[in-house]
Amino acid sequence: MLSVGVVGGTGYTGLELLRLLAVHPGASLDVITSRGNAGTRVDKLFPGLRGFNDLIFTEPKAEVLSDCDVVFFSTPNGVAMSMVPELLKSGTRVIDLAADFRLKDPAVWKQWYGMEHTCPELLGEAVYGLPEVNRAAIKNAQLVACPGCYPTAIQLGFLPLIEQQIVDSSRLIADAKSGVSGAGRQASVANLLCEVSESFKAYGVNGHRHIPEIDQGLNAISSDRVNVTFTPHLTPMIRGIHATLYAELTADVDLQAVYESRYAEEAFVDVLPEGSHPDTRSVKGANVCRIAVHQAKGARHIVILSVIDNLVKGAAGQAIQNMNLMFDQPEQDGLVSVPFIP
Amino acid sequence: MLSVGVVGGTGYTGLELLRLLAVHPGASLDVITSRGNAGTRVDKLFPGLRGFNDLIFTEPKAEVLSDCDVVFFSTPNGVAMSMVPELLKSGTRVIDLAADFRLKDPAVWKQWYGMEHTCPELLGEAVYGLPEVNRAAIKNAQLVACPGCYPTAIQLGFLPLIEQQIVDSSRLIADAKSGVSGAGRQASVANLLCEVSESFKAYGVNGHRHIPEIDQGLNAISSDRVNVTFTPHLTPMIRGIHATLYAELTADVDLQAVYESRYAEEAFVDVLPEGSHPDTRSVKGANVCRIAVHQAKGARHIVILSVIDNLVKGAAGQAIQNMNLMFDQPEQDGLVSVPFIP
Amino acid sequence: MLSVGVVGGTGYTGLELLRLLAVHPGASLDVITSRGNAGTRVDKLFPGLRGFNDLIFTEPKAEVLSDCDVVFFSTPNGVAMSMVPELLKSGTRVIDLAADFRLKDPAVWKQWYGMEHTCPELLGEAVYGLPEVNRAAIKNAQLVACPGCYPTAIQLGFLPLIEQQIVDSSRLIADAKSGVSGAGRQASVANLLCEVSESFKAYGVNGHRHIPEIDQGLNAISSDRVNVTFTPHLTPMIRGIHATLYAELTADVDLQAVYESRYAEEAFVDVLPEGSHPDTRSVKGANVCRIAVHQAKGARHIVILSVIDNLVKGAAGQAIQNMNLMFDQPEQDGLVSVPFIP
Amino acid sequence: MLSVGVVGGTGYTGLELLRLLAVHPGASLDVITSRGNAGTRVDKLFPGLRGFNDLIFTEPKAEVLSDCDVVFFSTPNGVAMSMVPELLKSGTRVIDLAADFRLKDPAVWKQWYGMEHTCPELLGEAVYGLPEVNRAAIKNAQLVACPGCYPTAIQLGFLPLIEQQIVDSSRLIADAKSGVSGAGRQASVANLLCEVSESFKAYGVNGHRHIPEIDQGLNAISSDRVNVTFTPHLTPMIRGIHATLYAELTADVDLQAVYESRYAEEAFVDVLPEGSHPDTRSVKGANVCRIAVHQAKGARHIVILSVIDNLVKGAAGQAIQNMNLMFDQPEQDGLVSVPFIP
Secondary structure, eight states: EEEEEEESSSSHHHHHHHHHHOTTTEEEEEEEEEETTTTBBHHHHOGGGGGTTTOOOOOOOOHHEHHHHHHHEEETTHHHHHHHHHHHHTOHHHHHHSSSTTTTHHHHHHHSSSOOOSSSGGGTTTOOOOOOHHHHHHHHHSSSEEHHHHHHHHHHHHHHHHHHBBTTTEEEEEEEEEEEGOOOOOSSSTTTHHHHTTTOOOEEEEEEEOHHHHHHHHTTTTOOOOEEEEEEEEEESSOEEEEEEEEEEEEOOOOOOOOOHTTOOOOTEEOOOOOOOOOOOGGGSSOOHHHHHHOOOOSOEEEEEEEOOTTTIIIIIIHHHHHHHTTOTTTTTOOOOOOOOO | OOEEEEEEEHHHHHHHHHHHHHTTEEEEEEEEHHHHHHHHHHHHOOOOGGTTTTOOOOOOOOOHHHSSEEEEEEEESSSSHHHHHHHHHTTTEEEOOOTTTTOOOHHHHHHHSSSOOOOOTTTTOEEEHHHHHHHHHHHHHHHOOOHHHHHHHHHHHHHHHTTTTTTTTEEEEEEEEEHHHOOOOOBSSTTBBHHTTTTEOOOTTTOOTHHHHHHHHHHOSSSOOOEEEEEEEOSSSOOOOOEEEEEOOOOOOOOHHHHHTTTTTTTTTOOOTTTTTOOOOGGTTSSSSEEEEEEEETTTTTTEEEOOOTTIIIIHHHEEEEEEEETTTTTTTTOOOOOOOO | OOOEEEOSSSSSSHHHHEEEEEEEEEEEEEEEOOEEEEEBBBBOOGGGTTTTTTOOOOOOHHHHTTTTTEEEOOOOSSSSSHHHHHHHHHOOOOEOOSSTTTOHHHHHHHHHHHHHHHHHHGGGTTTEEOOOHHHHHHHHHEEEOOOOHHHHHHHHHHHHHHHTOOTTTSSSEEEEEEEEGGGGGGGGTTTBBBHTTTOOOOOOOOOOOTTHHHHHHHTTTTTSSEEEEEEEEEESSSEEEEEEEEOEEEEEEHHHHHHHHHHTTTTEEEEEHHHHHHHHGTTTSOOEOOOOOEEEETTTEEEEEEEEEETIIIIIIIHHHHHHHHHHTTTTTOOOOOOOOO | OOOEEOOOOSHHHHHHHHHHHTTTTEEEEEEEEEETTTSSSSHHGGGGGGTTTOOBBBOOOOHHTTTSOOOOOOOTTTTTHHHHHHHHHHOOOEEEOOSTTTOOOOOHHHHSSSSSSSSSGTTTTEEOOOOOHHHHHHHHHHHEEEHHHHHHHHHHHHHHHTTTTOOTTTTEEEEEEEOOOGSSSBBBSSSBBBHTTOOOOHHHHHHHTTTHHHHHHHHHHHHOOOOOEEEEEEEEESOOOEEEEEBBBBHHHHHHHHHHHHHTTTTTEEEEOOTTOOOGGGGTSSSSSEEEOOTTTOSSSSEEEEEOTTTTTOOOIIHHHHHHHHOOOTTTTTTTOOOOOO
């Protein structure tokens, strides 16, 4: 039984980790930290966890966390990098759900996140935790950087096209829509129900932090330069990401077959029958990415639809998938759940 | 491994049965029927079930269903009574999630449901499936009538007061609010998103079918005549029932202790600390009723708050709890899930 | 043309004032203040007002506001009382949408609002701005205290019963449900979309600030002592209050006639046909309270349903109705709008 | 005062017509028809209209409607064409909110709408009611075909680019998101709250009826062949369309200036400051299209954001704008309303 610690257990990805770990057959959640709620019982703050979790939030301390086999960071950007070096030294493995270790170039990191990286020497060692691309490396990783939610949906959607070099990689468009939980659980006016329900908007059209991550990920597997125009939107619901991807085909292929073959062995990527329109609720609460491929006769663009639950395959579920791989547990352990409909 | 059949698998309670049975360790779902969708793969209609269910909807046939150990009916009122007698004769046990066997008096049934009961002889034999009241009888039952969603939340909320005879039982009020899934999955204008979202209303103030059920249930355990004024409301969300219960205390008791003691041994009823306000999301997707007790000093009325997920403890979850009891399986099998937050 | 000032124009009631005043035929909005946004164009913060409002938020200053004929305060509790004495001295009339002048007894005010009242001498002079009760006094008032949202819906619902002395006034129950805009536009975790959508809860069961206001209002018109058990709830939508009121009748009357006759001359109270169930969307955006009366044969309780838009008849609309009365304008000026459906 | 008739007053566009006409200073609504509700008072079906509308739904009859100056059809596709010829003959002018007269080519119409056009001779005479393009023709039109909701948002967004010939018109992408009211007010499972809330999906990726309309409209003003890839999506809210438009610039221009100059004289198109992200609530209930232009340095694609209320500028509001033009009334009559926030 793995001993697990969670740093930052009061945000939505942290809370989802608690939900998933509560029923994981091979993991024991032993430490949960929260600076703001230290001393409070977890199930007092989240009554839904009554009966599943009798822990008390504590201050994050490396000497306590280093007794765990693995520590998840579901903290604001910039927090993990201050504790990770010490944990790694003590032999504890780390899975970061924030952005601290996603980018390889510390200068790019600073440009997008507005702070100096404090342990750039770990950026090379950190493994980008997208199992469908990096499974082998993840198994041996001491430090895994979990992909962002948008990058997960978008990369899994574009992957077969890039790998097969069958599209004009300079003309990709990712029009993505996210539920509000992606914005986190901080006090703000912007994400009040009365501000975001019954409304829809784009944001960050001039630049979003997930752009360099998507660029890095897709260029790593491409021979040609990949250029993605990325537009994120906020849609009035709690969970879910829907990425609508546009590309121009440069070869005459059976797209459906390309996708089905690429993901045939992947437990958590589901290629739907041709002509499907996956709705985000078909993945709500589940660690799965569903993809549908549309190729109209004579059309300029193909359209790929890719949906995930941003808190599961886009965050906590993928983090546990990484943990399973790192500790040689069955990859699906703790992740077999039926999407929540209605 | 129990062999299970589900008659009527395309409504919301049927769909929730499919979700819960998919991960039940002791049950194998072998037959799903749907007149309207016979011949269609279940996971074509509900893509969220891909990988969990490869069955095909079939026409309901007693000779096929009678091979099952237990058959659930999640059908419109009046359907179950046409097939149940034959199934019982063949030795198959039945759990009805509709109203066909909830009321003991066929005249009352006819009055509220507008049709003649076709097997009134079974009404006496049918056990009302509220485990917190009828656990022993359920274990031996051939035919279980699952309680309605409102009656579950309301009876569990009033139970300790009635049993202890500490309130004026002629002056009870149940002001209850339900999510829209309680209205079912039929084509209708009334339950379109554009009709019910961003709005709140009462309905059936002049009489709702759950009134005779609540009356029957509470009077069965009361020495005094119980009279409940019941007002159902529709609230713009998918799942959840919140019952706000009012009563006038007639004795000087420690209410919190009364409730905690009554439900101390119940796995699926959770009495919250004094002064709590359970929100319905604290039970979303989980087979639990959470109750909070409010007794203001010098106040005329005590206020009891009782919340359930109408599709789980109010329908499919409670049905499986009954199945577990009927077949001597651990009562919590297949029902250990963390509420879904956010 | 009246010259109007609004102090606190960035909350939901302030914003609704801006929306309504923009099309009022007899009022010119000349000053809008906001400490936090002084210097910012109003239509930069609220692009929906582009073309309707080219003002700039300014710091609140009595010498500027006193040039207005009337000043609305849509500020947090405790702000208005610090500026109102000076404004009144200068001859400017004041309509306060907050609670500062609603209660007559400064000791009760302190008990519920946690601060000392700084101008208790004005409490006697302030007129409670419920036109259906105090129309004559409002016309001559220098200072009007607009009723709270819950108290508006609840008092209008109970009024005919109390005035006619036909119920047991010691046994009243008001089970009320509010949309989230009632909680205001402050940064908070509690009112994030991800916290309150898809969930329903009661709050303040042990005591809510609107209780003394309801008590004061109903007792003022009653010969017997009035006692109301009040339970507020939060329902996942933006606007709307639905009050479900319970009482025990003590006389044999035609309830429908009692209500229709009481409100026959009221432009903003609409008594629906017997047996109706008003939904809150039937008043969305409109300055109206719709009421339905339910009296089941032989039942213990009558049930009154009363709905308003909390931001209109429960706040900004009623404030403008008061302004119209104070300045001898037609009471409906600026308030003729069709509810917003769907 | 114009005498107005509405055929099909029970759908969402019909209902919005009733809301807007109720306060139009120059129009008197004299006839409302509904086959399904003939004989019912309008305000019985829609209590929100109590006090604004005391009409009774009648069967649609040409001899009655022909007494009106203008008749709006807010009916399912295919209904208007059966009555319009007779009305036109009698001198009544017609504004059709459905698709019957939008396409010029009856063969294309048949292909997309699945029925033979019964009065193709009127297709040439019908004026496409997009005032920002066809104002002069609308003024003299006997028959106006109101644009679809998506085509309104998309054409207004692309218009300046096409007119100025500054983009590769063969590579346009319109990724559009609509609230659920766009799907109409028919009984259906697909649009139940429990099916579409808390979920997001694309639909009709392989072909949507608005494609030929967009193609026809944009090609009519373009010298080069215009090709638009159009993907509609359903977003869980009632009203609003957000079109995210992608194009590749072929000239070095100041985009913001191009848009501001194009729409400088248009009362109902609002070009926001550079870098803006209009949310759909900024147009809720208002007859306006807000547009923002994004041109990142060195980027392949420019991004245009265009939002409307699908029921107002996308349907009923635009219909009234057309009526005002046809009858030489001020274009803004009855259309001056502040968007509804929150």
